[in-house]
Amino acid sequence: MKIVIACDSFKGSLSSAKAGTAIADGIRRVLPNADIKMHPIADGGEGTSATLIEGLHGTWTPVTVSDPLGRKIDTAYGILPDGTAVIEMAAAAGLPLLSPEERNPLYTTTYGVGEMIADAIRKGCRKFILGIGGSTTNDGGVGCLQALGFTFTDASLAAISPGAVGLADLAAVSAEHALPALQDCAFAVACDVTNPLYGERGCSYIFAPQKGADAAMCAKMDVWLQKFAQCTKQIIPEADPLHPGSGAAGGMGFALKTYLHATLRSGITLVMEQTHLEADIAACDLVITGEGQLDAQSMMGKVPDGVSRLAKKYQKPVIAFCGAVSQDAGICNQNGIDAYFPVLRRVATQQQVMQPECAAQNIADTAEQVFRLISVFKEDAPV
Structure with a gap:
């Protein structure tokens, strides 16, 4: 299975690269032979x-x-x-x-x-x-x-x-x-x-x-x-x-x-071009994106918007991981993100969940469970 990970940073917790690594760690618990392409990415703003x-x-x-x-x-x-x-x-x-x-x-x-x-x-x-x-x-x-x-x-x-x-x-x-x-x-x-x-x-x-x-x-x-x-x-x-x-x-x-x-x-667009994201998306089976909070503004020129638009150019499925979602996050499903998954797994303070170690663990654990579900419906995916 060829997977492209192109997510934004989880601001205050993890850089784009570290968030992507956590997602990849969770995937490999289920699909150890997955072909994963990592693309740290940003929307042109801070970072x-x-x-x-x-x-x-x-x-x-x-x-x-x-x-x-x-x-x-x-x-x-x-x-x-x-x-x-x-x-x-x-x-x-x-x-x-x-x-x-x-x-x-x-x-x-x-x-x-x-x-x-x-x-x-x-x-x-x-x-x-x-x-x-x-x-x-x-x-x-x-x-x-x-x-x-x-x-x-x-x-x-x-x-x-x-x-x-x-x-x-x-x-x-x-x-x-x-x-x-x-x-x-x-x-x-x-x-x-x-x-x-x-x-x-x-x-x-x-x-x-x-x-x-x-x-x-x-x-x-x-x-x-x-x-x-x-x-x-x-x-x-x-x-x-x-x-x-x-x-x-x-x-x-x-x-x-x-x-x-x-x-x-x-x-x-500028960052995606510099990282040559399009070529990898064109050749993959699944695209993963995400950011700290997913909401309506995520689809207004931010990383999830840009990545999902590019993925849909090649009819690729898109899932997103995020720290939290707002009430209006449903609009993301209407704009290229097929499913999104908040990674918070237990009751905790904001300070606790934003600790890098905790954030990485939550992301990896959530990714693992998502891909366990995917593997159930994909006969050729080794568990």
């Missing part, structure tokens, strides 16, 4: 770099960069065997890097993300995968571009201040001193939001409040981002601030697409 590095046998590269307030921090990005750099924006500009009292998108910058890209370029990388979820910024990606050599100046030709507040004084943009190697680089960006750069659905009004902005700040930043777009058009006439995804990560989507010619991609 995507770790999933790709672990699943594709990449290496971590330590680097010291600026945090959202310009302080030096030690972080890391990954390099895959083919030389592709895998960078998570949150590693240098993420919300968890700041205390609640420090969160203010007027002053937070994406400069550290640009420093990570520049470091990878110096190390020879020319292909990039960027995950831009979880940011604490709303500077339009200008900080990132500054770290890559682009200049943003006010009317007196002085560099603008870091953060969204600097855009209030923006008068001109120049690519004259941008890193020459950028012309040889290709950027693929995991981006699952469709918001424009500015306007009612723009990043300032929709996302900035969760980053510390009040209503007055949102209104100001929206105007400043319009100015940024206008200045950009002076040197890049085809710039489109209303393109879906331009408002991702406080305008980082616009900066990457416009200045670095990045492609904005569905996170789950």
Whole structure:
């Protein structure tokens, strides 16, 4: 029996790889000769770099960069065997890097993300995968571009201040001193939001409040981002601030697409392509996916959604394992998941069941029982 396991992490308990290993352990108790293909996978959000590095046998590269307030921090990005750099924006500009009292998108910058890209370029990388979820910024990606050599100046030709507040004084943009190697680089960006750069659905009004902005700040930043777009058009006439995804990560989507010619991609699709999941699914008998909690949102671009859609392209049955299910999880059965199985096996506290050892045991035990049932109805499956 050929089985593909492609599940998300069980957040707070197990990585994608470890959750998949637990499922495989349970299966092999029943089908020791099963041909199991493991595909650690993520949807482009938090943890995507770790999933790709672990699943594709990449290496971590330590680097010291600026945090959202310009302080030096030690972080890391990954390099895959083919030389592709895998960078998570949150590693240098993420919300968890700041205390609640420090969160203010007027002053937070994406400069550290640009420093990570520049470091990878110096190390020879020319292909990039960027995950831009979880940011604490709303500077339009200008900080990132500054770290890559682009200049943003006010009317007196002085560099603008870091953060969204600097855009209030923006008068001109120049690519004259941008890193020459950028012309040889290709950027693929995991981006699952469709918001424009500015306007009612723009990043300032929709996302900035969760980053510390009040209503007055949102209104100001929206105007400043319009100015940024206008200045950009002076040197890049085809710039489109209303393109879906331009408002991702406080305008980082616009900066990457416009200045670095990045492609904005569905996170789950991008990861599935990188891990060559489709070929294994096409050749398998059964697909297994899952995540920590299965609910209606699981079928909105998350791992179970992407995996089940790909499986149904080849008419493959799909089962899912999860820590828990919500009342609306039934929608998963209408969207490609043939059956799902919560793995909680006894009454316990949340803290207990989220311990990695406990979670792995529950997943393996549940998988074993599911495959004992499967073996009853599959004559050629050795028990």
